[in-house]
Amino acid sequence: MNQIEIGKFISSKRKEKGLTQSLLAEKLGVSDRAVSKWENGISMPDYSIITNLCEILDISINELFSGKTIDKKDSEKVLEENLLEMTRLKEEKDKELLRLEYVIGFTSSITFLILIYVASYIEMEIILRIILIVIGSVIFAFGISNALKIEQTAGYYECSKCHHKYIPTYSSVLWSRHMGRTRKMRCPNCNKKCWHKKVIR
Numbered sequence: 001m002n003q004i005e006i007g008k009f010i011s012s013k014r015k016e017k018g019l020t021q022s023l024l025a026e027k028l029g030v031s032d033r034a035v036s037k038w039e040n041g042i043s044m045p046d047y048s049i050i051t052n053l054c055e056i057l058d059i060s061i062n063e064l065f066s067g068k069t070i071d072k073k074d075s076e077k078v079l080e081e082n083l084l085e086m087t088r089l090k091e092e093k094d095k096e097l098l099r100l101e102y103v104i105g106f107t108s109s110i111t112f113l114i115l116i117y118v119a120s121y122i123e124m125e126i127i128l129r130i131i132l133i134v135i136g137s138v139i140f141a142f143g144i145s146n147a148l149k150i151e152q153t154a155g156y157y158e159c160s161k162c163h164h165k166y167i168p169t170y171s172s173v174l175w176s177r178h179m180g181r182t183r184k185m186r187c188p189n190c191n192k193k194c195w196h197k198k199v200i201r
């Protein structure tokens with residue numbers, strides 16, 4: 001999957017259909033800038049409009065992701081290659097997100113601790129202490145809830161009993177006992193409450 005090739009392909013198919021960037025944008029309900037970004041290989045069309053885009057350009061989704069017209073006889077092979085590539089991209093993205101979770105969790109915790117320390121030990125008006133504690137708590141709550149949201153959605157949790165892999169709800173992640181990213185949750189498949197490990201695939 002090559003974003004530049006995909007962009008060129010979208011551009012050439014659009015011209016074949018006699019559409020301007022703004023006409024295509026209008027048909028899809030997106031901005032001209034979005035279309036221009038796809039065509040320059042800067043971003044990919046959102047998955048929610050891909051079907052529509054392919055219909056308008058008269059190409060298959062397989063062709064869109066390949067960035068070229070595909071012969072019928074090769075389509076199965078190309079489809080498999082595209083699926084593999086997408087799986088690889090998702091895994092990479094999930095790993096990156098999980099690194100980000102650490103960064104967000106770490107920075108918000110440290111900020112919280114510093115503010116609480118300052119509010120407790122440095123001479124200042126009581127109202128300032130309260131303000132610092134409130135700010136610290138808000139940063140902490142905001143940071144941790146975002147970090148948890150990332151942990152919930154990136155990759156999967158694997159049940160230690162039946163090895164079922166799934167994405168749990170936010171609240172079951174939030175309220176579960178945990179050691180690092182391993183969490184005690186109820187498995188939706190075997191219904192047992194046990195430890196679930198975070199896995200990428």
Ligand SMILES: [Zn+2]
Pocket residue numbers: 159160161162163164187188189190191192
């Ligand atoms: Zn299970």
